[in-house]
Amino acid sequence: MAERFDSLFGWLDEQEAIRVLHSNAATLPNPGLQYVAATRLGAASSPESLNALLAAAAWRGPGINERLTRRKALEALGRRPDPRSVARAVEALSSSDAGAVVSAANSLSRLRAAGQTMDPGQLTDALVGALHGPGTQQRAVIQCLTRLELHGAKAAVEGCINHPDRLLDGAARACLVRQGGPATLLQPVLSRLQDPEAGQRRTAVIDLGLAAQPEHLAAVVRTPTSMPLRALTAFSLARRALANGHAPATVAALLDELCHDDPRRLRLIGQPQPTENTPAGWIQLLLQRDENCQYAAAAGILQQPGASQAVILEHLHRHHHSDYGGHYMLMRLVGLGGHHGRSGWLKQGLAQTAPQYRKSRIAAAVAMGELALTDQQDALQALQDSQEEQLRWAAAMALALLQGQAQASLALRAQALR
Structure with a gap:
């Protein structure tokens, strides 16, 4: 989501961003500033900034900079609820640029979630008209149909079942099940949770969230993909589970398991091993892009003697603490491994407020509960007012651990999801 760039692009003044967007790219020292400006204005609220985005989201020309700027402007309009934002996004669905269609479809989903009213018939026709081109475009269109619960495109979506592009096939299956189709349609999607290809596992987790069948919550929680991705689906499924009468x-307990994120509880695929049994070898495996390798490394590290773990953690902290994924794993390994002497790292992790460290804050909060750091109760209590649902849950869970009420408080904590 574009919000993660807000702090990175905060240096760009709003008025300067508006000027840049209205400028001829050829007159700028760096034309790439235009799509940075578009992203920056997604976080603004003035009428002038909205007008600049609406203009930038119109067709600008076939050049790479023009296309990228338009895509970013369409993406930014998803954060600016207004009837004109809806109209511009619907207009962009007919674009020949697949990236613009993807941005428009995603923004329409966000605008609807923000309470923006839309004409269901007009929107369905526009989305069905965009159901062509590359798989990425068609997947985004089907996801928009699913999120907006538009049921007038069933025949078009059914045509994507068993498509050679499994990403498109999965989106279609999720859409049809969400609209009342047979649950058996999701069997291929569920099998992809154990796919050796990381991308297939990630999209399967997303598809299960869109399908909205709460019985798949446990399977999602235990899939070796990133915790934040699983959390997006898991919290959505948890709310549906409660609404459907599942035991709170x-x-x-499944959300607690998600936040503990113990690699030994995940359904790992195979047994990835480091190239050498050294701190550097384990960290190299831990920092792989494939989460199955990351969690296999974390599980292997936790199986080692405490002294060996400490050496690896020290190496990770000293040389890789600026790696977002590595920092998250550091926080979890400190808590899961019982490394009380490294509680200072947890305090530093909890204090990180940049969007890139959001998952590290969750991991640090949970670890404080695991290590019984009672001196952090006030800091954890303060997180109960956070705008981030997952961080609020992690803090409440940590406080329950500190108070010896982790199990007894499960049903009560579940009420926060309703």
């Missing part, structure tokens, strides 16, 4: 304590 059972639902809450």
Whole structure:
């Protein structure tokens, strides 16, 4: 989501961003500033900034900079609820640029979630008209149909079942099940949770969230993909589970398991091993892009003697603490491994407020509960007012651990999801 760039692009003044967007790219020292400006204005609120985005989201020309700027402007309009934002995004669905269609479809989903009213018939026709081109475009269109719960495109979506592009096939299956189709349609999607290809596992987790069948919550929680990705689906499924009458304590226990994120509880695929049994070898495996390798490394590290773990953690902290994924794993390994002497790292992790460290804050909060750091109760209590649902849950879970009420409080904590 574009919000993660807000702090990175905060240096660009709003008025300067508006000027840059209205400028001829040829007159700028760096034409790439235009799509940075578009992203920056997504976080603005003035009428002038909205007008600049609306202009930038119109057709600008076939050049790479023009296309990128338009895509970023369409993406930014998803953060600016206004009837004109809706109209511009619907207009962009007919674009020949697949990237613009993807941005428009994603923004329409966000605008609807923000309460923006739309004409269901007009929107369905526009989305069905965009159901062509590369798989990325068609997947985004089907996801928009699913999120907006538009049921007038069933025949078009059914045509994507068993498509050679499994990403498109999965989106279609999720859409049809969400609209009342047979649950058996999701069997191929569920099998992809154990796919050796990381991308297939990630998209399967997303598809299960869109399908909205709460019985798949446990399978999602235990899939070796990133915790934040699983959390987006898991919290959505948890709310549906509660609405459908599932036992609150059972639902809450699965969310606790998600936040503990113990690699030994995940359904790992195979047994990835480091190239050498040294701190550097384990860290190299831990920092792989494939989460199955990351979690296999974390599980292997936790199986080692405490002294060996400490050496690896020190190496990770000293040389890789600026790696977002590595920092998250550092926080989890400190908590899961019981490394009380490294509690200072947890305090530093919890203090990180940049969007890139959001998952590290969750991991640090949970670890404080695991290590019984009672001196951090006030800091954890303060997180109960956070705008981030997952961080609020992690803090409440940590406080329950500190108070010896982790199990007894499950049903009560589940009420926060309703």
